[in-house]
Amino acid sequence: MNGSLGTHPAHRWFHNGDMTGASKAYGDRTTAVHAGREDFTALGVHAPPLDLSSTYPVVDLDRAGESIDAMIAGGAPTDGGLVYSRLWNPTVARFESALATLEGTDEAVAFASGMAGLSAILLACTVSGQRHVVAVRPLYGGTDHVLSTGLLGTEVTWTDAKRVGDALRPDTGLVVFETPANPTLELVDIADVVAQAGGVPVLVDSTFATPVLQRPAQLGAAMVLHSATKFLGGHGDVVGGVVACTPEWAARLRPIRIVTGAVLHPLAAYLLLRGLPTLHIRVETQQRTATQVADFLAGHPSVTAVHHPSRPGADPLGLIGRQQSGPGSVLSFDVRGGLEAASRVATSMRLVTHAVSLGGTDSLIEHPASLTHRVVEESAKPHESLLRMSVGLEDLEDLVADLDQALRAAH
Numbered sequence: 001m002n003g004s005l006g007t008h009p010a011h012r013w014f015h016n017g018d019m020t021g022a023s024k025a026y027g028d029r030t031t032a033v034h035a036g037r038e039d040f041t042a043l044g045v046h047a048p049p050l051d052l053s054s055t056y057p058v059v060d061l062d063r064a065g066e067s068i069d070a071m072i073a074g075g076a077p078t079d080g081g082l083v084y085s086r087l088w089n090p091t092v093a094r095f096e097s098a099l100a101t102l103e104g105t106d107e108a109v110a111f112a113s114g115m116a117g118l119s120a121i122l123l124a125c126t127v128s129g130q131r132h133v134v135a136v137r138p139l140y141g142g143t144d145h146v147l148s149t150g151l152l153g154t155e156v157t158w159t160d161a162k163r164v165g166d167a168l169r170p171d172t173g174l175v176v177f178e179t180p181a182n183p184t185l186e187l188v189d190i191a192d193v194v195a196q197a198g199g200v201p202v203l204v205d206s207t208f209a210t211p212v213l214q215r216p217a218q219l220g221a222a223m224v225l226h227s228a229t230k231f232l233g234g235h236g237d238v239v240g241g242v243v244a245c246t247p248e249w250a251a252r253l254r255p256i257r258i259v260t261g262a263v264l265h266p267l268a269a270y271l272l273l274r275g276l277p278t279l280h281i282r283v284e285t286q287q288r289t290a291t292q293v294a295d296f297l298a299g300h301p302s303v304t305a306v307h308h309p310s311r312p313g314a315d316p317l318g319l320i321g322r323q324q325s326g327p328g329s330v331l332s333f334d335v336r337g338g339l340e341a342a343s344r345v346a347t348s349m350r351l352v353t354h355a356v357s358l359g360g361t362d363s364l365i366e367h368p369a370s371l372t373h374r375v376v377e378e379s380a381k382p383h384e385s386l387l388r389m390s391v392g393l394e395d396l397e398d399l400v401a402d403l404d405q406a407l408r409a410a411h
Helices: 008-015 028-034 061-072 090-103 114-127 141-149 161-167 190-197 247-260 266-298 338-348 396-410
Strands: 107-111 132-136 155-159 172-178 202-205 223-227 241-245 303-307 330-335 364-366 386-390
Touching (some): 028 266, 090 107, 090 241, 090 266, 107 114, 107 247, 114 141, 114 223, 114 241, 132 161, 141 172, 155 161, 172 190, 190 202, 241 247, 266 303, 266 396, 330 338, 338 364, 338 386, 338 396
Parallel strands (some): 132 172, 172 202, 202 223
Antiparallel strands (some): 107 241, 223 241, 303 330, 330 386, 364 386
């Protein structure tokens, strides 16, 4: 054993350990710290082993071939070895196991990005002949674009969350929505949509909420998608995606990941594992500050609207406290004066970085209509006056002062 979990017995033990899936017996914060680390004492290590091997020695040709067959079929490697890192990587597998534990699912499949994970899901639907997708807007701009254009062979019907059932067809293979939604932070009742979908698999993009605030699989979702680049990594230095799902869906997604080459890099998996132990404290601290920032913006004369689940009227279904334990740390707001004023606010920030992405330790602000949602159809684009802000770990007073000076400078 070289400390990299490079043999199948270690993989098997790791995926069936006491803390995987719904069987975990520890508190949420404890689980986030220790998930994926259950075998450290046996290995004699304290930090996650990082296996950067691109290829692995073949000891027995027949057994190696059997291992390849098992991995291509969507399973784990056999005792024939790992063979090649595009098929399986132990550091990536460790992150997958940890994330599945946090989401309460049996499996998770990690990808090179969130969009790579979504693409694999859509390809799986297309291959099975269930090419029709029912989707609820708003969604992340990249998701919206790939569905609207049909680039991966799917056909989409856009609908309201309350009318998902009416949009289903015999060839519907997937229902997709995001909650909280990007960039307007609208909330969707997961259990209600699952009930409307009947036997059609439901995919929930839970990037904004993370497993800290929401666990869609416990409400019936077949798959939970995360842009792991955001809160899971949490430090703005890694790109990745992950789908927490059932074993059946994992077996469908892994072969697609293999043939498309969309596997998460092991160094990225290592960095994501580093992010998980601090996930709860980051999310909880950030959302507390974000709620206060939203209150400040709501009273500012240069702001016409604030979008955050904590605001009065923002949660008509009462989902905070029932579905989602807190409002999260991403908010958006409309600036008086439209596009020109919004652009001036973003470029006038001194402490908050004008950049896309979110969920990191530092606060970011961006103009969705021009950037993250630029490729969305005009009829579905966010308002030109809208700015999206991801609140980081800075002091509240400093963030408020920076926003105030930028808003004043813009007007």
